Amino acid sequence: MSENSLKSSDEKYCSECAAIINAKAEICPKCGVRQMHPSVTVNLGALAPNGKSRIAAALLAFFLGGFGVHKFYLGQVGLGILYLIFFWTVIPSIIAFIEFVLLLIMSDEEFNRRHGQF
Structure with missing residues (x-):
């Protein structure tokens, strides 16, 4: 060949x-x-080069976003701490829900560009 x-x-x-x-x-x-086997990326969504998953980040934003868990997962520790400080105001929960929706509609390429670095 x-x-x-x-x-x-x-x-x-x-x-x-x-x-x-x-x-x-x-x-x-x-x-x-x-x-790489294509079945892994098709079933679970593509992984960024650093191993982060857009779907996992979206689910963390939905269920634990008020505490900033998705920010810690994505390596944004400063924002995660800010979410923890202000979780009692419910504002981080509202922002996390918006981020949940944005992560769901975001393309894998855009996710890799924003959050795929080591």
Whole structure:
């Protein structure tokens, strides 16, 4: 299989080196990098490079957002502490509900851009 050929239906591109490999290949024969299974990202939503999930962040914002748990999850410790200080005013709960909705409608690409850094 040459690299200049087009990919067929039973082939895919390596996630690391972009070589054309068998669609069922677990490891790229060219660079040796293990390939991710698409079923993991389809069922649970895509994970950011740092392992954070948009759906998990949205659920934390809905159920525990008044305490800022979703902010701690996303690495925004300062805002999480601010939510904890003012949770008794119910304002953080209202903001967390708005953030819950925004996280649900946000694309995975946008989530990765905002929260995907290490």
